Amino acid sequence: MTINRELFFKEAQEKIKEELNTTDQKIILYSLISEKLPKNINELFEQIRIITDLKYPTLDQYLTIEEYCNFLLDNSLEKLNTDKKKEIEKIISGEISITFDQNEQKLVDNFSKNILDLIVLKNDLDQEISNLLKENYPNFYLIATPKIASKMLQISGSIKRLAKMPASTIQLLGSEKSFFKALKLSKNTPKYGVLYNHEILFDLNKKNKAKMARMIANKISIAVKSDLNKNNVSADLYEKIIRKKEELLNLQKK
Amino acid sequence: MILKNLILDSGNYYTTDLNTKKKRFWDPNRSKICAGLKKGINMLPITTDSKVLYLGSAEGYTISYISDLADNGVVIGVDISPISTQKFYLLCKERNNLLPILASANEPDSYKHLIDFKVDLIIQDVAQKNQVEILKKNADVYLKEGGFVILSLKTTAISQGKTENIINKEVEKFGKDFNIVEKKRLDPFEKKHILIIGKKK
Ligand SMILES: C[S@@+](CC[C@H](N)C(=O)[O-])C[C@H]1O[C@@H](n2cnc3c(N)ncnc32)[C@H](O)[C@@H]1O
Numbered sequence: 001m002t003i004n005r006e007l008f009f010k011e012a013q014e015k016i017k018e019e020l021n022t023t024d025q026k027i028i029l030y031s032l033i034s035e036k037l038p039k040n041i042n043e044l045f046e047q048i049r050i051i052t053d054l055k056y057p058t059l060d061q062y063l064t065i066e067e068y069c070n071f072l073l074d075n076s077l078e079k080l081n082t083d084k085k086k087e088i089e090k091i092i093s094g095e096i097s098i099t100f101d102q103n104e105q106k107l108v109d110n111f112s113k114n115i116l117d118l119i120v121l122k123n124d125l126d127q128e129i130s131n132l133l134k135e136n137y138p139n140f141y142l143i144a145t146p147k148i149a150s151k152m153l154q155i156s157g158s159i160k161r162l163a164k165m166p167a168s169t170i171q172l173l174g175s176e177k178s179f180f181k182a183l184k185l186s187k188n189t190p191k192y193g194v195l196y197n198h199e200i201l202f203d204l205n206k207k208n209k210a211k212m213a214r215m216i217a218n219k220i221s222i223a224v225k226s227d228l229n230k231n232n233v234s235a236d237l238y239e240k241i242i243r244k245k246e247e248l249l250n251l252q253k254k
Numbered sequence: 255m256i257l258k259n260l261i262l263d264s265g266n267y268y269t270t271d272l273n274t275k276k277k278r279f280w281d282p283n284r285s286k287i288c289a290g291l292k293k294g295i296n297m298l299p300i301t302t303d304s305k306v307l308y309l310g311s312a313e314g315y316t317i318s319y320i321s322d323l324a325d326n327g328v329v330i331g332v333d334i335s336p337i338s339t340q341k342f343y344l345l346c347k348e349r350n351n352l353l354p355i356l357a358s359a360n361e362p363d364s365y366k367h368l369i370d371f372k373v374d375l376i377i378q379d380v381a382q383k384n385q386v387e388i389l390k391k392n393a394d395v396y397l398k399e400g401g402f403v404i405l406s407l408k409t410t411a412i413s414q415g416k417t418e419n420i421i422n423k424e425v426e427k428f429g430k431d432f433n434i435v436e437k438k439r440l441d442p443f444e445k446k447h448i449l450i451i452g453k454k455k
Pocket of ligand 1: 316317357
């Protein structure tokens with residue numbers, strides 16, 4: 001019996017570095033961070049409004065978080081693209097509001113900057129996820145869209161494991177819990193997991209959503225394999241999906 | 255049960271720390287083997303010079319206690335997650351009987367070049383659908399004749415059916431290769447888990 005401690009450490013070290021540095025790992029980690037950020041941003045926004053509501057009551061109903069925070073910083077409505085300027089001007093006129101003293105203004109400024117920074121961070125992460133997918137897995141990127149593709153990588157762990165899955169598993173990915181539940185109560189098994197959030201399903205009715213989900217799952221399965229083999233098949237796959245969707249929408253109208 | 259570095263004090267378990275020789279609390283809520291002890295397992299098949307293969311070492315919580323118990327032996331941890339193994343690697347550097355392998359326990363041949371000997375005990379806690387199969391595969395390659403296994407079975411990783419049914423089925427599979435020495439459900443520490451100790455047939 002011989003134990004070469006150095007060899008264990010050397011191999012573990014190399015493998016750790018190699019596996020933590022893959023495209024898949026990056027996409028997975030970025031998307032884990034990115035998907036939690038909206039909640040953080042919303043919570044901070046609610047907190048800042050504890051003060052700013054007193055000066056600008058109901059202003060949050062007219063502006064996005066980003067517009068609102070920018071307005072807090074520059075007090076200007078010029079850049080705003082809204083048809084509600086009249087209403088907004090009334091709110092900020094000061095008729096029934098408090099004014100901020102210097103310290104309050106400073107607090108509000110700092111707070112707004114923090115929220116805006118988080119919004120930038122979220123956009124940067126999403127952009128990076130998109131770029132990584134587009135560069136490395138162009139077919140998967142196109143068929144699944146970045147949001148769904150990154151979520152599928154999260155659940156499966158890697159593109160290789162995704163490529164080994166049958167289309168029926170891809171269709172249900174992320175619905176494991178509901179799947180088990182359905183089996184237990186022997187009701188209809190669910191038709192889709194994270195795929196349910198694919199934008200192409202939005203305006204379809206229930207039955208057609210299931211059909212479309214099955215088709216997309218099939219195409220994703222093909223796309224992932226061709227990305228791993230560096231084949232280019234995207235245009236064709238994508239057109240088929242669009243045609244199918246039109247077909248289903250037409251049927252729905254009748 | 256008498257183990258050299260295991261201490262029972264007012265109902266709680268402790269080990270003697272390999273490095274500092276201080277008493278170290280073992281949390282049954284974080285470790286299924288300690289939960290098994292609390293539930294009345296009579297025999298842990300570990301001696302101070304045991305050679306142990308631990309599948310599913312994660313960040314190293316439980317395996318660090320095994321390394322205390324087998325202070326003159328060797329304890330090798332295998333895990334598939336590079337993020338967990340990063341932390342486990344650092345732990346191994348501090349403990350001269352502990353070693354890391356980043357690999358899937360589903361492919362025991364992939365670490366054969368590192369382990370050219372048979373072990374006395376295989377501990378497994380991987381929470382995978384084919385837990386029993388993984389254990390058998392590794393026992394075939396690495397466990398000595400008459401060696402022991404400790405399996406922590408997470409029934410919800412196998413299916414969502416009735417816990418009793420899953421346990422019966424898995425225990426039957428387990429029984430083909432191992433004589434069952436002890437088995438204990440781990441509630442309330444871990445729900446829907448069972449700890450099984452076996453001896454290679
Ligand atoms: C429940 S945790 C183990 C906790 C650990 N035994 C403790 O008590 O400190 C399960 C671990 O199994 C690992 N795992 C899952 N599948 C595996 C596989 N095929 N091979 C090796 N490790 C695996 C996971 O990465 C995870 O770290």
